[in-house]
Amino acid sequence: MKQLLILLSFCFSVGLQAQEDNDALFTKGINAFNEKDYAASAQVFEKLVKTDSLNATLHYNLGTAYLRLQNTGLSIYHLEKSLKLQPDYEPARINLNFAEKLKTKVTKGNLPIPQQQMLYSVFNFLKPNTWAYLAIASMFLTVIVLVVYRLNSNATAKKALFTLSIFTLSISIGSYFISKNQSDYLLMNNYIIVKDKDVLLMNEPRSVAKITATLNEGEKGFIQEETNQWIKIQLQNDTIGWVDKKNVLQY
């Protein structure tokens, strides 16, 4: 019974009251943006992003507000994050191009793409939670079909029912793995965006190490390794080094 309640609470989000508050805030953010008060708009969306950190729309709106404020690092970060959550969202791609133009130095080159990203793009037509519900539903169906199969004595019907149960079971398992992959991918950080100016890239994860390069605001890197304070990243020009976590944003 308790579990049923938890599941119900997932279905109806956290609470209706909180949702209404968020709706009001969201409208406030949109209005502030339309009145060209980008700083206030960014503040509102920043607050919303804290409560709903994996919402592509919120990240897109926040990134666009930062773009208007000419904040290179944060606008690139939030637009990239929005594209990670919703890879086919074209306006985010266009605005990201604008944000890239804010960078003082243009870097060329490609970063590695994690495998999960490909899977995510392919199965993104359903949300991760929808996949999970599908997994549960098809599992129920499988059991029902198997029970019917057991009680039925008609050979042909039995054969058909058995095939059906195999089919629904594979859908259930497949949906579970897709859902798991998607949520893991969204919760995992694969890239960093440099948020400060003139961030030092070190040779080793120590503050007194040799400096490999100086990074500009908005630069992108692929995470290779991580310690408590340091992240080993690969830059677009294939340079590898360690950077302090507090100077970067991960997504």
Add this chain to the structure above:
Amino acid sequence: MYAKHFIYTFLALFTSIATWAQFQIRTQVSSQSIGINQVIEVRFVMNDDGDDFKRPSFENFDILGGPNPSISYVSVNGRNSMEKSFSFFVQPKKKGNLIIGSASVVFEGKQYKSQQVTIHVGDAVQEQPRPQQRRRDPFAAFFEEEEDFYNRQRQQQQLPKNMGQGIHLVAKISKTSAYVNEPVTIEYGLYVSDQAGFNTMAVKNMPKYENFWNHMIEQKQQNVTRATLNGKSYRYLALQKAVLLPQKDGTLKIDPLEIELDEQYYTGRADVFGAPEIGIRKKVYSSGSKTIQVKQLPLDSQPAGYTGAVGSYQFTVQANKTSVKANEPLELILTVQGKGNLDLLTLPKPVAPTALELYDPEKINRVNKSISAGMEGSKAEKYVIVPQYKGTYTIEPITFSYFDTVSKTYKTITSQPITIEVTDGPELPTNASMNNKAEVVSDKMQMQPLNKNIEWFNGNFITQNKSFYAWWLAPLLLLPIVFLAKKVSDKKAGDVSGNKLKASNKLAKKYLSAAKTQIGNKEAFYEALERCLHNYLKAKLKIETTEMSNDTITELLQNNQINSEDISTFISIKTTCEMARYAQMDIQTMQNDYDLAVQLINSIDKQIKK
């Protein structure tokens, strides 16, 4: 050699005339006029060996050194002479005319006194004059004693008294009143009179020209020329020339140029050969600061495209060809020529249709800077134009405006429009397609607005929660329960005989199906069918094969409450089978008999179950 002869002749003359043997004490000072920070040497010289020398008190002086006694004997042609002296180095304590008192000495019982000397002490001198090493020679006594004679001898060689006073450093500016950006020239020059001279020169302070753009005029070589200043003739050396462009209105000050010269001067003494002694002292000269009144350009009548040119100019626009093929470059040259602030003005930009590709210009500056004209020359920009499409294009007239310093008004020069004919090449794309393309680009080029549709997600992945697994896998637990329940219910419903029945049903089916395969083969079919029926009865009615007579079967079936119809059918099928095995029969009945057997088995089965 000559000097030696001179001295001997001189001494010969002297001995014949002089009346000697008179004791004398004299005071000599190295300088009669000094600065308060300078040191002088005071010598008391006697011409015989006097005793009991008493120095003066030097009330207004500090004695830094001395007394330094010295005695010298000279013997010439058997005649002996001697000189005895005491010298002191003293420094004045205060300014003004200070008196050095008399020194006394006793000679042959008689006291002699030297004369008093007055020293003029002036302001402190920054750089202490460093006299060249004094030439002292053993014959100094003679010169000093025979000064009158010596002067007579050199009567005609007048010492230039005013030496060192003929040097002037002068700054000349071309105008003291100018407009902002109007070139002004400044020249620093050194006037040196024929009486003066200097050895080396060092610049102590260079003017910084604040609030001016300055352009130094480089001098290839420094030539000394003659020039007049205040009606007198001087040698003239130009030190620095510059063209200045005032950047701000108001009274602007130009700092002075300061130089330090090692200046030559006469010490007032003569060297051993009678030539006047030349000393060298350092002296700082300053040109004095200059001010320029700078006026703001009139703002009210300023033309629209004014870019800051001041002076007098000519403006031309030229294309090297007017008829070209597409993708063939042509050059467009904009030239400004004249006098004024050429360095600071910017040339207007030509406006060309988009079908003509206009590249960034090459800049050609030919500017001469001189004192007479300030800045003059030409400034040009060469644009390369590459036409893309066939057609006739016009480059709009270009206007250039400047402030004329002579008439004090703005003047605007407008060039003629230039028509360029592109004779060969692709046609200009139609407007429609161009517009479409532009639209698509502009849409992509615009920053996208916010997304107003929000789907709240709240970041909870249910796969991350353990209860998901409970919900997902719980139904699977149901399966064993259901399967087990079914099995238990089956056990309750049936018993051991039930299981046996199940086996015999299988047997019956097996034999019926065996008979079915034998349809068409008469003997085998009926044999199989009969065996099947026997087996079935064995299973259902628990009879042994030995009891398989028609009567027993009928009785048994009746006991089992099988209706008589089925019993007669059974008997008839059995009879048919036995007949078929031993007698000829029609083939067509086989299928009928099979179907009949199946129906019969089903019917009996149902009745037994009841």
